Amino acid sequence: MFACSAVRFAGRDGFEGAARYAGAQWTTVLTGTPLLVHGLACLDCEVEEMLPRYDHRIIIGRVRDVSVSPGPFPLVYWQGDYHSFARAAGSNGAV
Incomplete structure (x- = not known):
């Protein structure tokens, strides 16, 4: 989960491809998966099953391992744009 300040990684600041991740600090977690150092939360999972559905895959x-870091509000996608959770909930009290 990204912090609201990480909108760049969601592709909303005009950066594409490898440029989206340039200058970021990374580490690896238990399974060897890369993890953004300043992320808010991480579920480190091993793939058990992949279920094809139309042009997508549902991954079980x-x-x-789980890690949670204190920090700012998370970045959420809501009504066609990215917001902090507080701003998204503030308009009508529901997300």
């Missing part, structure tokens, strides 16, 4: 995973 076994959680191996």
Whole structure:
């Protein structure tokens, strides 16, 4: 989960491809998956099953580790744009 300040990684600041991740600090988690150092939360999972549905895949995973960091509000996609959770909930009290 990204902090609201990480809108760049969601592709909303005009950066594409590798440029979206340039200058970011990364580490690896238990399974070897790369993790953005300043992320708010991470579920480190191993893939158990992949279920094809139309042009998507539903991935069923076994959680191996969880990390949560204190920080700013999370970045959420709501009504066609990215917001902080507080702003999205503030308009009518529901998300």
